[in-house]
Amino acid sequence: MTEEELHAIVHLPKVELHTHFEGMAPPAFIRGLAKEKKVDLSRIFRPDGSYDYRDFWHFLEVYEAATSVLKSPEDFARLCTAVLEESAANGVVYQETFLSPDFCGGGDVAAWKEYLHAIREAATVAERDLGITLRGVITCIRHFGSDQARDTACCAAETAGDFITGFGMGGDEKKGRQRDFSWAFDCAREAGLQLTTHAGEWNGPSEVREAVEDLGVERIGHGVNAHTDPALLEMLAERGVTLEVCPGSNVFLGVFPSLDQHPIAKLRKAGVPVTISTDDPPFFHTTMRKEYEALAKTFRWGEEDFRDLNRIAIGAAFCDEATRSAIAKRLEQP
Numbered sequence: 001m002t003e004e005e006l007h008a009i010v011h012l013p014k015v016e017l018h019t020h021f022e023g024m025a026p027p028a029f030i031r032g033l034a035k036e037k038k039v040d041l042s043r044i045f046r047p048d049g050s051y052d053y054r055d056f057w058h059f060l061e062v063y064e065a066a067t068s069v070l071k072s073p074e075d076f077a078r079l080c081t082a083v084l085e086e087s088a089a090n091g092v093v094y095q096e097t098f099l100s101p102d103f104c105g106g107g108d109v110a111a112w113k114e115y116l117h118a119i120r121e122a123a124t125v126a127e128r129d130l131g132i133t134l135r136g137v138i139t140c141i142r143h144f145g146s147d148q149a150r151d152t153a154c155c156a157a158e159t160a161g162d163f164i165t166g167f168g169m170g171g172d173e174k175k176g177r178q179r180d181f182s183w184a185f186d187c188a189r190e191a192g193l194q195l196t197t198h199a200g201e202w203n204g205p206s207e208v209r210e211a212v213e214d215l216g217v218e219r220i221g222h223g224v225n226a227h228t229d230p231a232l233l234e235m236l237a238e239r240g241v242t243l244e245v246c247p248g249s250n251v252f253l254g255v256f257p258s259l260d261q262h263p264i265a266k267l268r269k270a271g272v273p274v275t276i277s278t279d280d281p282p283f284f285h286t287t288m289r290k291e292y293e294a295l296a297k298t299f300r301w302g303e304e305d306f307r308d309l310n311r312i313a314i315g316a317a318f319c320d321e322a323t324r325s326a327i328a329k330r331l332e333q334p
């Protein structure tokens with residue numbers, strides 16, 4: 001691949017479906033807030049300033065510690081501006097992000113509405129100034145349990161609309177079962193929200209099957225461990241269940257030992273709708289440009305492969321049809 005070909009790939013307009021809002025916070029942003037609020041967070045940073053954690057489960061603890069200094073709607077509005085500047089600089093034109101009312105007012109509906117209002121205002125300014133469109137997917141957190149997920153679903157149902165368009169679940173996949181959260185997902189569906197859940201990042205293919213069959217989700221966060229089950233791959237392809245694949249995250253956290261051993265090419269070949277995202281980019285030392293560059297080099301994918309991946313992503317986006325066609329048009333720019 002020539003330098004020009006790689007340059008064209010890295011600079012393509014991009015659709016990103018799987019990001020955690022707080023997980024996009026640059027470490028310097030969190031350090032700055034900690035200083036302002038006189039909270040000692042030195043334990044979660046390495047001497048070079050990056051986030052410090054040992055493995056995925058420790059990552060979840062560090063994530064929650066970092067999030068603890070985001071205390072007001074204004075803090076979340078500042079975060080929104082910072083993350084959309086970074087995403088727009090990476091060529092992202094449409095992004096979905098997981099928002100957790102648990103971190104924004106502790107799951108209280110009235111408080112959540114204030115946080116959401118502030119986030120939305122910042123997103124509107126970024127859309128006008130930077131040309132990036134954001135949509136929110138409200139996310140319950142699996143290791144916080146199904147009771148808390150009900151509160152989260154109530155927040156989601158109360159604020160479902162043109163900005164909050166989806167409902168999902170993140171957190172520790174080793175805790176509980178997908179079906180424990182049926183009430184929350186049913187509530188969200190009834191409120192008109194589209195559904196996704198993290199599955200098959202740490203557990204095997206049966207987790208992905210349960211997510212589809214027990215919760216009725218249209219997309220799966222990660223889902224990469226489906227690759228060992230041919231019947232499941234067939235089912236995902238047939239039903240058009242889209243995987244939000246985060247290759248850099250998977251390699252950084254050790255789900256796969258290296259990108260060349262990542263099953264993303266195999267999943268595409270099986271006809272499963274696959275998309276590319278960064279998950280929690282500063283935590284995993286990645287960006288959308290870095291993801292595209294690494295994938296292009298490792299799998300020898302050309303510009304048309306990435307254009308296809310983006311078409312799949314906007315096709316699976318949780319947004320209204322006017323937004324979808326406007327973004328799809330931007331993706332086709334030469």
Ligand code: ADE
Pocket residue numbers: 020023063170171172198201249279280
């Ligand atoms: N929360 C933030 N990042 C996550 C991930 N990759 N998996 C599950 N929960 C998360």
Ligand code: ZN
Pocket residue numbers: 018020170198221279
């Ligand atoms: Zn995730």
